[in-house]
Amino acid sequence: MGLNISAGRTLQEEGSLDARNDDKIVKYMKDVINGDNVDVSREDDEDPFFVLDLKDVEKKHHLWKQEFPNVQPFYAVKCNSNRRVLEMLAILGAGFDCASKAELQQVLDLGVQPNRIIYAHPCKAKSHLMFAKENDVRLMTFDNEDELVKIKEVFPKARLVLRIWAEDTTAVFPLSVKFGCQLHEVHHLLKAAKKLDLTVEGISFHVGSGSGDPESYYTAIQDARTAYDIGNRIGHDLRMIDIGGGFPGKESSSVPFQKFSAAARRAITKYFPESDIQNPRIIGEPGTFYVQSAFSLAVCVIGKRDLLKNPFLDPKDENWNSIDLSETPEVAYYINSNVYSSFKDAKLMDTVFDVEVLKSSNINGNKRSSILWGNTTSGFDCVRRHCQLPELEEGDWLLFRDMGAYAMAISSKYSGFKLPICYTLQKDE
């Protein structure tokens, strides 16, 4: 799974897939459900759980190396800080992008040398900055003058990377609204750094998470070269660029990873040719790319309501304000996760989660128009509005793939529902 990150798996928008029995994730999940071959049991048999396929992470690393032989990956820990993932990436030689003291600590605890870390947060709390100083994590981003003054006060020996604004209108999670200086500010900021006797050695950007436009890397790298030249004219010794994250991490991505890497490579060749710039160091901060397809989630159906017998309120009723049920489903299922936990993207990004039936006695039965609700009491907690599923019963299981990016990182225990535990499929399984 996961090597060819292109539009692979096809799903009808409103459809569902039956989980394939020959699939190792499905097989492993069934073992967990049946209590076979697993050493950690869940508190309750119906508790949801993740399965991490470590081999998928390793394949991604090789794919990155193949597409970007000259771009050193610094994995963005915020995307998924699973210990097994970090350990594997540390062994494979990746660097790490950390955004807080806790992330720095987690990576340092693995024995990773501080020079393999970039503290990639343009606005850092003083106490976190102090922690970076104490642990000799020197490489860090900034994008404004106040941050420069803070860094001068707390950690004047830091090695700075100026984050510039990047076009991110096609991104699912735009970031440029919050961080990145404009090109016309570069001169002033780099002059200010010089005046403070601070070392600036690179330019970074981020085209937004879930970017839909490979050309945004091309334009951003072009801008990075402009900023790079300004810095060197002022007297800094710039020697690196950081092309950020934003790359897709699943096979069904509408634009394949290779299109993004090709656009970025093309721009690197044009704007940072080795003939022109001696030993330019190029790094990236991929998060989603590394982990999205490596994690799958199994959830249990904990309840159902036949809407033909017990309909919801008429959607046209004035009291109805949360969910558009204009295509009224026939049956509602309640599953034991929710949009405040692993399915937050249903609300944040209107994500339509692909669902597969993992375990049911009626797996091949006639399909019915269904709605999936989460397990909280919230009326906003709708995981999927419409999907075609065979008639399910309480105790049946559903499978969601590509759940590795941010789902675990942002999950809450709202309403007392514990977070799913994560089983790891070893590399050789």
Ligand SMILES: Cc1ncc(COP(=O)(O)O)c(C=O)c1O
């Ligand atoms: C500074 C920075 N670097 C890297 C990432 C990872 O981005 P992605 O998961 O899109 O690869 C993020 C995500 O928010 C970020 O803010």
